[in-house]
Amino acid sequence: MALDPPTMLTLSIALAAAAALYLAIEWRSIREPSLAFWSAGFATIAVGSTLALLRSSGLLLVGIWFANGLLVIAHGCFLLGVARFTNARLSRAWLLIIVIWLALLLLPDEPSWSKIMLLANSLLVALLTLRASFLLRPHGRSLSVGAVQLRYVLLIHGVFYLIKALTAVIPGTLIDLAAFRGEIIQISLVEGVMAIMLIALSMTGTERYRREKRIERLAARDPLTTLYNRRALDVRAPRLLEDVSPARPAALLLIDIDNFKLVNDLYGHTAGDRLLVTLSEMIRSLLPDGALAARLGGDEFVILLSNTSSEHIAALGSALREQFHHSAAQTFATPQAVTLSIGASLFDQPPASLAALIEQGDAALYASKRGGRNSIRLVDRTLASSEAQQ
Structure with a gap:
C-alpha cells in the first residue's frame, strides 16, 4: 500500500475515530473529564482529516483552512484533557489562539500563502502540545508509566511541529497545501499517523493506571467513613x-x-x-x-x-x-x-x-x-x- 497523502489521511481518520470511540466508552464508564476532552480531540482530528481530503476536489477553504483549524482545536482539547488530569488551571489567554487562527482568513491568496498557513498552524499546534507536556512533568512525585509516556510523546510531537514551522520558512522549500506537495507535508502526514497511535495508547494507559489506583484506594477504605478498613x-x-x-x-x-x-x-x-x-x-x-x-x-x-x-x-x-x-x-x-x-x-x-x-x-x-x-x-x-x- 503506497504511503500517498490520501492513504495517510484515511489511516489518520480510522485511527483517530477508533481512539475517540474507545475513550468515549471509557468516559461513559468512569466519567473522568480528561477522557471526554481527549475523546473530543481525536474526534476532531477524524473530522479534520476527512475534510482535508476535500482539497483534492478543489474545496480549498474547507480542505485547508477549516481542516487545519480543526487540527489546532484538537490539540487544544488534548491540552484541556491534560489540565483536568493534572488538576491544573489554564489562563484565558489561550483563547487568543482562536483569534489568531481567524486572522489567517485575511491572508492574501498569493504564492507565499501555503508557507504562512503552515507556519502559523505548526506554531499553534506546537505551543498547545508543548504546554500539555509541561503540565505532565513530575511534581516531586513519580508519574505512572502511561503519564510519563504521554508526556514524552507530546514533547516529541510538539518539537516536531516546532521544527516543521521553522523549515516552512526556509527559502526554496516547496510547499503546496492544495496538492499535498512538499517533503515537509509528506513527513508531517506520516508523523501524524504515528502520533495518533502513540498519543492514544499513552492516554488510555494513563487513565487505566489512574482507574486501577482509584479502585485500589476504594478497596482499602470503609465506604461510610473513608477511614481504612x-x-x-x-x-x-x-x-x-x-x-x-x-x-x-x-x-x-x-x-x-x-x-x-x-x-x-x-x-x-x-x-x-x-x-x-x-x-x-x-x-x-x-x-x-x-x-x-x-x-x-x-x-x-x-x-x-x-x-x-x-x-x-x-x-x-x-x-x-x-x-x-x-x-x-x-x-x-x-x-x-x-x-x-x-x-x-x-x-x-x-x-x-x-x-x-x-x-x-x-x-x-x-x-x-x-x-x-x-x-x-x-x-x-x-x-x-x-x-x-x-
Whole structure:
C-alpha cells in the first residue's frame, strides 16, 4: 500500500475515530473529564482529516483552512484533557489562539500563502502540545508509566511541529497545501499517523493506571467513613509495628461508642451513620503524623500510634471523648449519654500479630466500659513500666 497523502489521511481518520470511540466508552464508564476532552480531540482530528481530503476536489477553504483549524482545536482539547488530569488551571489567554487562527482568513491568496498557513498552524499546534507536556512533568512525585509516556510523546510531537514551522520558512522549500506537495507535508502526514497511535495508547494507559489506583484506594477504605478498613489496616500496620523499640514505643487505641444503639433506635440508622462519620472526622483531625486509623466495623474504631507516650495517649483520648460527647449531646437527646469508651495498650516490643494487639486493646476497652464508660483505660506494657512495678 503506497504511503500517498490520501492513504495517510484515511489511516489518520480510522485511527483517530477508533481512539475517540474507545475513550468515549471509557468516559461513559468512569466519567473522568480528561477522557471526554481527549475523546473530543481525536474526534476532531477524524473530522479534520476527512475534510482535508476535500482539497483534492478543489474545496480549498474547507480542505485547508477549516481542516487545519480543526487540527489546532484538537490539540487544544488534548491540552484541556491534560489540565483536568493534572488538576491544573489554564489562563484565558489561550483563547487568543482562536483569534489568531481567524486572522489567517485575511491572508492574501498569493504564492507565499501555503508557507504562512503552515507556519502559523505548526506554531499553534506546537505551543498547545508543548504546554500539555509541561503540565505532565513530575511534581516531586513519580508519574505512572502511561503519564510519563504521554508526556514524552507530546514533547516529541510538539518539537516536531516546532521544527516543521521553522523549515516552512526556509527559502526554496516547496510547499503546496492544495496538492499535498512538499517533503515537509509528506513527513508531517506520516508523523501524524504515528502520533495518533502513540498519543492514544499513552492516554488510555494513563487513565487505566489512574482507574486501577482509584479502585485500589476504594478497596482499602470503609465506604461510610473513608477511614481504612480492617483489610487495609492488616496490610499497613506491620510497617508501623516493625519500628517499635524501647526508644520508640507504640500504642493501640480501641474506641467504641457508648449507647450507640439508642441513637439508631430513636433517630434511625441514617442518624447513626452521621454519628459514625462525625467520629471519623474527629479522629482524622486529631491523628498525628505517622499514625493509622481504621474502622473495624459497627461502631468500633482503632488507632495505631508510633513513637508515643502515655501522656500523649491520655491527651488524645481526652480530646476525642470531650469533642464527641459535646457533639453527640447537641445533636441527639437520649436517655443515657452517648460517649466514648477507649481501651489503650502501650508497648515497646513488636507484638506477635495485629490480632493479638487488638485483643489486648479489647480487654482494656472492656475494662473501660465495666468501669462506668466515657473513660479511657490504658495498659502500659513497656519494659520501663514492668521495672517500675517490681
